[in-house]
Amino acid sequence: MKYDVLIIGGGLGGLECGYILSRAGQRVLILEQGRQPGGCLQSYHRKGMEFDTGFHYAGGLDEGQSLHAAFRHLGLLELPWRRLDADNFDCVTINRHSFPFAQGHDAFANRLAEAFPAERAALHRYAGLLKRAARLQFAAFSPQSSDMDLITELMETPAYKYLYEHFKDPLLINVLSGASLKMELRPESLPLFAFLHGNGCFIESSWRLKGSGSLITDSLVQGIRAQGGEIVCQSEVQELVEKDGKLTQAVCTNGETYESRLFVSDIHPAQTCRMVRNGQRIKPLYRERIQCLPQTFGMFTVSLRFAPGKLRYFNRNHYIYRNPDVWTFHLDNRPVSGVLASCRVPEDDSGYTRQVDLLTPMNWEYCKAWKDRRDNSYEEMKKQTAGECIALAESILPGLGEAETAYTSTPLTWNRYTLTPEGSAYGLRKDCRAALQTFLSPRTPIPNLFLTGQNVGLHGLHGVTMTAFQTCAGILGKDAVWEMLNGNCKGGN
Amino acid sequence: MTREEIVKQVNSLLAEEFEVNATNFTPDANVKETLNLDSLSLVDLVALVQQTYKVKIPASDLRGIQTFNNLYDYIESHLPQA
Numbered sequence: 340m341k342y343d344v345l346i347i348g349g350g351l352g353g354l355e356c357g358y359i360l361s362r363a364g365q366r367v368l369i370l371e372q373g374r375q376p377g378g379c380l381q382s383y384h385r386k387g388m389e390f391d392t393g394f395h396y397a398g399g400l401d402e403g404q405s406l407h408a409a410f411r412h413l414g415l416l417e418l419p420w421r422r423l424d425a426d427n428f429d430c431v432t433i434n435r436h437s438f439p440f441a442q443g444h445d446a447f448a449n450r451l452a453e454a455f456p457a458e459r460a461a462l463h464r465y466a467g468l469l470k471r472a473a474r475l476q477f478a479a480f481s482p483q484s485s486d487m488d489l490i491t492e493l494m495e496t497p498a499y500k501y502l503y504e505h506f507k508d509p510l511l512i513n514v515l516s517g518a519s520l521k522m523e524l525r526p527e528s529l530p531l532f533a534f535l536h537g538n539g540c541f542i543e544s545s546w547r548l549k550g551s552g553s554l555i556t557d558s559l560v561q562g563i564r565a566q567g568g569e570i571v572c573q574s575e576v577q578e579l580v581e582k583d584g585k586l587t588q589a590v591c592t593n594g595e596t597y598e599s600r601l602f603v604s605d606i607h608p609a610q611t612c613r614m615v616r617n618g619q620r621i622k623p624l625y626r627e628r629i630q631c632l633p634q635t636f637g638m639f640t641v642s643l644r645f646a647p648g649k650l651r652y653f654n655r656n657h658y659i660y661r662n663p664d665v666w667t668f669h670l671d672n673r674p675v676s677g678v679l680a681s682c683r684v685p686e687d688d689s690g691y692t693r694q695v696d697l698l699t700p701m702n703w704e705y706c707k708a709w710k711d712r713r714d715n716s717y718e719e720m721k722k723q724t725a726g727e728c729i730a731l732a733e734s735i736l737p738g739l740g741e742a743e744t745a746y747t748s749t750p751l752t753w754n755r756y757t758l759t760p761e762g763s764a765y766g767l768r769k770d771c772r773a774a775l776q777t778f779l780s781p782r783t784p785i786p787n788l789f790l791t792g793q794n795v796g797l798h799g800l801h802g803v804t805m806t807a808f809q810t811c812a813g814i815l816g817k818d819a820v821w822e823m824l825n826g827n828c829k830g831g832n
Numbered sequence: 833m834t835r836e837e838i839v840k841q842v843n844s845l846l847a848e849e850f851e852v853n854a855t856n857f858t859p860d861a862n863v864k865e866t867l868n869l870d871s872l873s874l875v876d877l878v879a880l881v882q883q884t885y886k887v888k889i890p891a892s893d894l895r896g897i898q899t900f901n902n903l904y905d906y907i908e909s910h911l912p913q914a
Contacts, residue, residue: 494891625876773888775875775894780872
């Protein structure tokens with residue numbers, strides 16, 4: 340049996356490519372090393388409840404917004420999305436002062452201008468740039484030329500520098516950056532494009548699922564199977580065989596081999612290169628440049644479980660910081676001085692939540708000592724870090740300390756379950772000083788091997804989804820993908 | 833580093849990494865055509881220059897680098913001061 344497209348890795352990017360390509364009539368096989376697909380989106384079960392790992396909310400789902408067309412094509416708009424509070428979907432608290440974010444570009448600027456009246460004009464200009472960046476990203480799929488010069492300029496501009504040139508009040512800069520725990524803020528390297536992308540779609544509109552992130556995975560898996568695609572779990576690819584300048588087959592650790600015409604890799608690009616052992620196409624220069632790209636930080640998570648009727652549901656995310664050092668606090672791991680608190684939509688519509696997730700950055704350097712030796716000191720570290728996360732979050736959300744149980748994970752856990760190097764939460768670090776090298780192309784030196792996933796373009800639900808469409812544009816052509824995004828494709832839903 | 837040293841070292845590096853005979857590297861020859869670079873291997877070139885000389889070439893400047901002379905000029909004028 341020969342497939343049209345073999346996809347290595349069943350994370351969000353791999354599943355989305357599998358869905359798009361199988362819907363376009365390609366014979367697709369996805370090989371996933373883990374027990375279940377989902378990658379960074381997968382959930383885990385504890386005592387009858389499902390806990391999320393990487394997914395907390397989505398942005399830009401309303402018609403005409405950043406993710407609407409892509410999710411419509413992927414059949415994901417049908418999921419039970421619940422809109423977060425229109426006038427307070429993200430609440431940034433710094434040193435006990437809270438600043439609510441409102442949905443909609445004008446409302447966002449106006450709401451923050453209540454606290455920073457002198458910056459009203461600058462806030463509206465920033466909102467305008469967010470809107471423009473979102474349009475640019477979508478237009479990049481157009482077969483007609485898009486404004487790539489501006490995208491390149493945004494990729495090569497440091498976000499930190501932009502903020503300090505456009506706003507006068509350092510507290511406002513911290514507040515505007517405060518909902519950015521969903522990316523790695525680094526003053527010297529974070530590109531403005533990544534910053535705008537990571538914040539923009541949530542400001543358009545923000546949504547939570549009623550249920551876990553596995554609803555997304557399950558929906559894609561069902562769609563792929565209904566469209567004739569296959570997904571095989573516990574099947575780890577160990578080698579990609581190159582013959583006459585093209586890949587011909589994937590060899591798995593369990594001895595199975597699969598032939599295909601095209602290959603898409605949703606795993607780390609460096610790992611992908613290592614799988615091509617005896618090829619001629621990937622030169623040492625490409626291999627080395629991919630190999631030496633740094634990873635973003637990992638995350639420490641605390642999943643709290645509450646008895647029914649104990650903790651009021653809050654229809655927003657809280658970003659809570661001890662000090663106005665949003666851009667740098669993560670460089671020191673202790674004590675915890677910034678945390679994201681998110682909660683699960685009540686299954687019973689009772690107004691009380693059963694689950695709260697707390698997340699704080701954790702560097703690989705800090706936890707790697709325990710990689711091969713998870714002794715008591717590792718347990719102690721987890722317990723203490725969880726306690727610090729809860730204490731910081733409880734300053735805004737009283738009652739968190741009354742959780743029945745707390746489950747924790749570290750970058751080591753992430754590394755073990757997803758095989759992500761260094762347990763990195765957001766993949767390869769994008770760097771405005773080396774934009775060409777850090778925003779990777781889905782193309783590779785091997786003409787029938789493509790890359791996808793959070794390491795290639797931007798991360799998160801939005802970033803990975805846009806990259807999946809880009810990867811598929813390399814296979815199906817830009818015109819075909821443009822038609823999909825404009826709702827003109829044949830077949831499927 | 834003198835201009836001659838830069839030319840000699842850059843030529844030797846490019847010949848080795850892109851497997852092209854350095855005798856083809858005339859000052860006015862087109863870099864992309866001579867080294868047979870596509871958009872991916874062009875990024876390899878940018879990474880190589882950055883790694884070897886600590887000289888960053890932004891996308892906007894890359895467009896201006898057409899010939900070998902342009903490349904030598906760019907490296908020479910952007911070399912960090914010792």
